[in-house]
Amino acid sequence: MPVGYSIYLERPSYIHHRIDPRTKLAALGSVFVLALAFNHPAVLGGLMLLLLLIAQVAQLSWRSLLPFLIGGIWFLVLGLLIWPFYVQGGPKLFTIFGNPIYLNGVLFGLAMGLRVALMVLAAGIWMMTTSPQKLTVGLLRLGLPYKAGVTMTAAIRFVPLLNAERITITEAQQSRALNLSRGNPFKRAVKSIAIIGPLFIRTIDLAQSLALALEARGFAARDGRTSIVSIEMTNIDRVILVVLAVACLVAIALRILGIGLISRSYL
Secondary structure, eight states: OOOTTOOOOOOOHHHHHSSOOHHHHHHHHHHHHHHHHOOOOOHHHHHHHHHHHHHHHTTTTTHHHHHHHHHHHHHHHHHHHHHTTOOSSEEEEEEEEEEEEEEHHHHHHHHHHHHHHHHHHHHHHHHHHHHHHHHHHHHHHTTHHHHHHHHHHHHHHHHHHHHHHHHHHHHHHHHOOOOOTTTOOOHHHHHHHOOOHHHHHHHHHHHHHHHHHHHTTTTTTSSSSOOSOOOOOOOOHHHHHHHHHHHHHHHHHHHTTTTSSSOOOOO
């Protein structure tokens, strides 16, 4: 696998080098729990601001966060286009194609978009602040088999690699007069086959190359593995884990009590 294609960004921040990868993984899981516990846009918006603050503490630039923010905006728009037609309640705002749109529906759609955007951004920050080597060691310390740990980290490495391959294939096809910006959505989807086909073949080729490289280096020849990377839980990590556990328990309790919800009928 070519060197340099990685979502991880090296920064001299405390989050990058002092927080244990197991703590970061627990934080990612906690964000998912908090996002699923509430469906009020005010609460989820507050969590989004907290994540953006953490990204600034980790010295991540807005440019590096842009792909995840764009993905989050897409889900935000999608939620506002779908959920207002299903969720009722509150003052009536307007009517679209004979369907009344209520305030609660708009707020719930906004919350659903923020929920997915929150998960996407949290995953992005986690991948950009956790090196693949430390992540593998952290997964092994959690009891995960070595093969599974390497598979997970390799899958994360494949994301930017495949994106780079997609860009290369797109530029090559455009040099052959393929124009994906013209035509209706159906015609553009048909044209995209010229990108998806070579990308699929390239993905298989990369996976095979990775498998051959691992086999040539004696991967999984022995049960015990050593690592040059060392990680250790600190008191700060333990405090963070306790705070995360308390936050998850409080969020579940508030969910049961119906606090921080627009609608209890939907997740």
